[in-house]
Amino acid sequence: MSGTESVGFKAQLRRWVQVGGPFLGLVLVCLFFAFARDEFGDPARESIFKPGNLKIVLVQTVVVGIGALGMTLVIVSGGIDLSAGSLVAFCSVLGARLIVAGSSPVVVVLLAVAAGVGIGLLNGGAIAGFRLLPFIVTLGSMSIVRGAAKWLGKNQAISIPNDSGISAVMKVHSPETLFPLPHGVWIMLVLAAVTAVVLRQSVFGRHVVAVGSNESTARLCGVRVRSVKVAVYALAGFFFGVAGVMQLSRLTQGDPTVAVGLELDIIAAVVIGGASLSGGSGSILGAIVGALLMALLRNGTSQLGWANYVQEIIIGSVIVLAVGLDKWRQGRAK
Amino acid sequence: MRLRLNGIRKSFGATQALKGVSLSARAGAGLAVIGENGAGKSTLMKVLSGAHAPDAGTMELDGERYAPSDPLEARRRGVAMIYQELNLAPHLTVEENIVLGVEPSRWGLLDRRRRREEARKVLADLHTSISPSAPVSALTIAQQQLVEIARALVHEPRVLILDEPTSSLTGVDVEHLYAVLDRLRARGVSILYISHFLEECQRVCSDYVVLRDGESVGAGDLTTIPMREIIRMMVGREVNELYPRTPHTIQGPLLELRRLAGRPKPRSMSCVVREGEIFGLFGLIGAGRTETLRALFGLDEVESGTAHVGGMDVTGWSPRKQLRGGMALLSEDRKREGLLLNRSIAENLLITRPEPISRGGFLRLRAEQHMALDWMERLDVRAQGALQPVGELSGGNQQKVAFGRLLYHQARLLLLDEPTRGIDVGSKASIYRRIGRAAEQGKTVVLVSSYIPELLGVCDTIAVCCRGEVVAVKPAAEWNEHALISAAIGQSAEGEATGADEREL
Numbered sequence: 001m002s003g004t005e006s007v008g009f010k011a012q013l014r015r016w017v018q019v020g021g022p023f024l025g026l027v028l029v030c031l032f033f034a035f036a037r038d039e040f041g042d043p044a045r046e047s048i049f050k051p052g053n054l055k056i057v058l059v060q061t062v063v064v065g066i067g068a069l070g071m072t073l074v075i076v077s078g079g080i081d082l083s084a085g086s087l088v089a090f091c092s093v094l095g096a097r098l099i100v101a102g103s104s105p106v107v108v109v110l111l112a113v114a115a116g117v118g119i120g121l122l123n124g125g126a127i128a129g130f131r132l133l134p135f136i137v138t139l140g141s142m143s144i145v146r147g148a149a150k151w152l153g154k155n156q157a158i159s160i161p162n163d164s165g166i167s168a169v170m171k172v173h174s175p176e177t178l179f180p181l182p183h184g185v186w187i188m189l190v191l192a193a194v195t196a197v198v199l200r201q202s203v204f205g206r207h208v209v210a211v212g213s214n215e216s217t218a219r220l221c222g223v224r225v226r227s228v229k230v231a232v233y234a235l236a237g238f239f240f241g242v243a244g245v246m247q248l249s250r251l252t253q254g255d256p257t258v259a260v261g262l263e264l265d266i267i268a269a270v271v272i273g274g275a276s277l278s279g280g281s282g283s284i285l286g287a288i289v290g291a292l293l294m295a296l297l298r299n300g301t302s303q304l305g306w307a308n309y310v311q312e313i314i315i316g317s318v319i320v321l322a323v324g325l326d327k328w329r330q331g332r333a334k
Numbered sequence: 335m336r337l338r339l340n341g342i343r344k345s346f347g348a349t350q351a352l353k354g355v356s357l358s359a360r361a362g363a364g365l366a367v368i369g370e371n372g373a374g375k376s377t378l379m380k381v382l383s384g385a386h387a388p389d390a391g392t393m394e395l396d397g398e399r400y401a402p403s404d405p406l407e408a409r410r411r412g413v414a415m416i417y418q419e420l421n422l423a424p425h426l427t428v429e430e431n432i433v434l435g436v437e438p439s440r441w442g443l444l445d446r447r448r449r450r451e452e453a454r455k456v457l458a459d460l461h462t463s464i465s466p467s468a469p470v471s472a473l474t475i476a477q478q479q480l481v482e483i484a485r486a487l488v489h490e491p492r493v494l495i496l497d498e499p500t501s502s503l504t505g506v507d508v509e510h511l512y513a514v515l516d517r518l519r520a521r522g523v524s525i526l527y528i529s530h531f532l533e534e535c536q537r538v539c540s541d542y543v544v545l546r547d548g549e550s551v552g553a554g555d556l557t558t559i560p561m562r563e564i565i566r567m568m569v570g571r572e573v574n575e576l577y578p579r580t581p582h583t584i585q586g587p588l589l590e591l592r593r594l595a596g597r598p599k600p601r602s603m604s605c606v607v608r609e610g611e612i613f614g615l616f617g618l619i620g621a622g623r624t625e626t627l628r629a630l631f632g633l634d635e636v637e638s639g640t641a642h643v644g645g646m647d648v649t650g651w652s653p654r655k656q657l658r659g660g661m662a663l664l665s666e667d668r669k670r671e672g673l674l675l676n677r678s679i680a681e682n683l684l685i686t687r688p689e690p691i692s693r694g695g696f697l698r699l700r701a702e703q704h705m706a707l708d709w710m711e712r713l714d715v716r717a718q719g720a721l722q723p724v725g726e727l728s729g730g731n732q733q734k735v736a737f738g739r740l741l742y743h744q745a746r747l748l749l750l751d752e753p754t755r756g757i758d759v760g761s762k763a764s765i766y767r768r769i770g771r772a773a774e775q776g777k778t779v780v781l782v783s784s785y786i787p788e789l790l791g792v793c794d795t796i797a798v799c800c801r802g803e804v805v806a807v808k809p810a811a812e813w814n815e816h817a818l819i820s821a822a823i824g825q826s827a828e829g830e831a832t833g834a835d836e837r838e839l
Contacts, residue, residue: 197696200699201696201697201699202695202696202697203688203692203695203696203697204695206681206685206688206697209674209677209681210674210677210681210685213674213675213676213677214670214671214673214674214675216665216670216671217665217671217672217673217674218674219633219653220633220653220663220665220671220672221653221657221685221686221739222652222653222654222656222657222658222686223654223685224654276676280674280676280677281676281677
C-alpha cells in the first residue's frame with residue numbers, strides 16, 4: 001500500500017542531493033577557504049570569514065540573487081531569459097537619469113521596475129504569442145535592450161549623488177560587523193521568501209511548474225499556458241528591474257556597459273541551486289544559495305590573491321558539476 | 335533444451351527485481367514470457383541480453399555455460415534482443431544498420447561488397463523487399479522492425495527475444511511479423527516473446543512461463559492451459575470477472591456531435607451519446623477517433639460542425655473551459671501528454687481542481703497530501719508516498735493516476751482514449767471497475783479503444799469509425815469481433831451500416 005514502503009537507497013540519495021546539494025556545495029567551499037593559505041602562506045580564513053567581509057559577500061550576492069528569483073521562475077517554466085544582464089543595465093541607466101532629472105526615489109524605483117516589467121511582457125508576448133523559442137527571443141532582446149541602454153545613457157555612465165535615496169539602499173554601515181545589513185540584502189531575502197511561497201504553494205506556481213514539466217499536459221489539465229508564460233517573463237522583468245536599481249545603488253552610477261554576461265551568472269546560480277534546464281523543477285532557496293556560493297567563490301579567491309582567470313575556471317567547473325549532478329538526479333525518473 | 339535459466343536473482347540497491355527465475359526454452363519453439371508490469375520481465379530480458387549481470391543463478395545455452403559480459407557478446411553467442419523501442423540509427427542506410435558494430439572490413443577499411451551481400455542475405459531470409467541502400471528514416475515502423483530483426487539474423491541467432499513487438503504495428507504488419515517468426519522457428523531458432531496480449535502469445539508460442547514479483551510461478555504448455563488459469567497465476571488471485579458489469583441507468587442525450595470536423599481529422603463525425611452511457615468508439619488506426627476526442631475537448635482546432643453537451647454549444651471551447659463544464663480527457667499517450675512525469679503523484683492527481691485544497695490561490699500542503707493519499711488508496715496506486723515523482727511508477731500505476739485525475743475532477747463526461755494501453759491485467763481490471771462505477775454514479779463515458787474484447791466487455795453502445803466518419807452504431811450486445819472489424823474496414827452491408835440504428839445522424 002501507499003506511503004509505507006521503504007525508499008530505495010539510491011532514490012533517497014538523489015532526493016537528498018536535490019534538496020541539500022547547493023548547501024553541500026556551500027559547505028565544501030567554506031571548508032576549502034577554511035584551510036586555504038594566501039600568497040604569503042598565511043591562513044586566509046581570518047580575512048574571508050571576518051564579519052565585515054561576510055557582509056561584503058552578501059552585498060555582492062544581491063544583484064545576482066534578485067535576478068536569480070526571476071530566472072528561477074523562467075527556467076522552471078521551461079524557458080530561459082538571456083536579456084537579464086541588459087535589462088539590469090537598462091534599468092540602472094534609466095534610474096540614474098531620473099535621479100539626475102530630480103525624481104524622487106519612489107518614482108525612480110517604480111519607473112525602473114515598470115520598465116523591467118514592460119520589457120518582460122514583450123519577451124513573454126513574443127514567446128507565447130508567436131510560439132518562438134525563448135532562447136532566440138531573449139537573445140534578440142539582450143542586444144536590443146543593451147543598445148537601448150547605451151542610447152539612453154548617451155553611451156556613458158551617469159553618476160548619481162552619493163547622498164541620494166537610491167544610493168542608501170546598498171550603503172554599507174559599520175564595515176567591521178555583520179549587522180546592520182544593508183537594506184538591499186533584506187529586500188533580497190524578503191523577495192526570495194515571497195517568491196518561494198508563490199512557486200511552491202500557490203496555484204499559479206503549480207501552473208508554472210506544470211508548463212515547464214510538460215506543456216501538453218498542462219494544456220490538457222486546463223492550465224492557460226500562454227498567460228502563464230507571459231506572466232513568468234513579466235515577473236522576471238520585475239526582478240531584473242529591481243536588480244537594476246540595486247546595481248545602480250551599489251555603483252552609484254548608471255552604466256550602460258555594466259552587467260555584461262550577468263545573465264550567465266544568474267543562470268549558473270539557478271542551476272547550482274538545483275533547477276533543471278529542461279524545466280519543471282527548481283528551487284528559490286537553492287538559487288539564493290547558488291548566488292551566495294558564487295559570490296563567496298569570487299570574493300574568497302580574490303582574497304587569496306588568485307588571478308581572475310583562476311576564478312573563472314573554478315566557477316565554470318562548479319557550473320558543469322552542478323549540471324552533472326542534475327543529470328544524475330534525474331536519471332531514474334526518465 | 336536451447337536455453338535454461340536456473341534461480342536467477344538480481345537486485346538494484348534495496349529493490350529485488352528478480353528473486354529467483356527459472357525457465358527453459360526449446361529450440362524451434364516459442365516461449366511466452368508472461369507477467370504484469372513490474373513482474374521482472376524487462377530485468378530478465380536485460381540479464382539475458384547481457385545488459386545486466388545476474389547476482390546469482392546459472393544460465394546455459396545449448397548445454398554450455400552462458401554468462402555474457404555485454405550485449406555484443408550476447409549477440410555473438412546468438413542471443414539477440416528486439417526492444418519495444420526501435421534502436422536504429424535513422425540517418426544510416428538499412429545495410430549500415432544491419433552490420434552496425436560488426437562491419438565487415440579488410441585492412442581496417444569497410445568492405446562494402448561483403449556488407450551488401452550480408453545485408454541482402456538476411457533481408458532475403460525475411461522475405462522482404464526493403465532496399466539495403468535505403469535510409470532507415472524513410473522506412474515505415476514495420477519495416478524498421480524488420481531491419482532490427484535482420485540485424486539480429488546476421489549473427490545466426492539461436493535465441494531471439496522480442497519485447498512487445500506489435501505495440502506500434504497495424505494488423506497486416508502483425509501478420510507479416512508472425513510469418514517471419516514462423517520461418518525463424520522452423521529454422522530452429524527459439525523465440526522468447528513478451529506481450530500483454532495473451533492472444534498474441536498463443537499465436538506465436540507453444541510454451542509459457544509466468545513471472546510474478548520477480549519469480550517464475552508457473553510454466554508449461556500454452557496450447558492446453560485455459561486463459562483464466564494464466565491470469566490467476568499472473569495476478570496471484572482469482573480474477574472472477576475481468577469486465578464487471580455494473581448496473582447503471584441510461585438517460586436522454588447528453589453529447590451530440592454534428593458533422594464535427596477537425597484539422598486534419600476527423601472528416602465529419604456525428605453521433606449521440608446518452609447520459610450515463612458507456613459509449614465505445616472503434617476503428618482502425620487513423621480512423622479519426624483520437625482526433626475526434628481532441629477536437630471536442632479543445633486540444634485540436636475544430637474546422638466545422640458542432641458539439642453540444644446537454645444542449646449547450648461547446649464547439650471550440652478551450653480545455654480549461656471544457657474542464658470547468660465537467661468534461662475531462664484521458665490522453666492516449668500518458669508519457670508525452672498525460673502526465674507531468676517529473677512531478678509528484680499529488681500534483682498530477684489534483685492539478686485540475688485546486689479549490690478543495692487551497693485558500694485564496696494558495697495550496698494547503700498538508701490538505702493536498704491527505705487528499706492525494708486518500709485518492710491513491712481509492713485508486714489502489716502503489717507508490718512510496720504522495721510526493722513520489724509519477725515517472726518512477728509502473729505503467730499501470732501511472733495510468734491509475736492519470737485516470738484518477740478525471741475522477742477527482744468530478745467530471746460528468748469522461749473521454750477516455752485507449753485507457754488500458756500497455757498496462758498489466760491487474761491494472762486493466764481496476765480501470766474497468768472504475769469505468770463501471772463512474773457509469774453507476776450517472777457519469778457518461780466515451781471510450782476509444784483498439785482492443786475489441788474490452789469494448790465488447792465494457793460498453794453499452796459501440797460506434798465504429800471509418801475514414802473520419804461514424805459508419806455504424808449499435809448496442810454492444812449486437813456486435814461481435816468480426817462485425818466490428820468488417821465495419822471498421824468499410825466492408826459492412828449498406829443496410830447494416832445505416833438502417834440498423836436510428837441514433838445515427
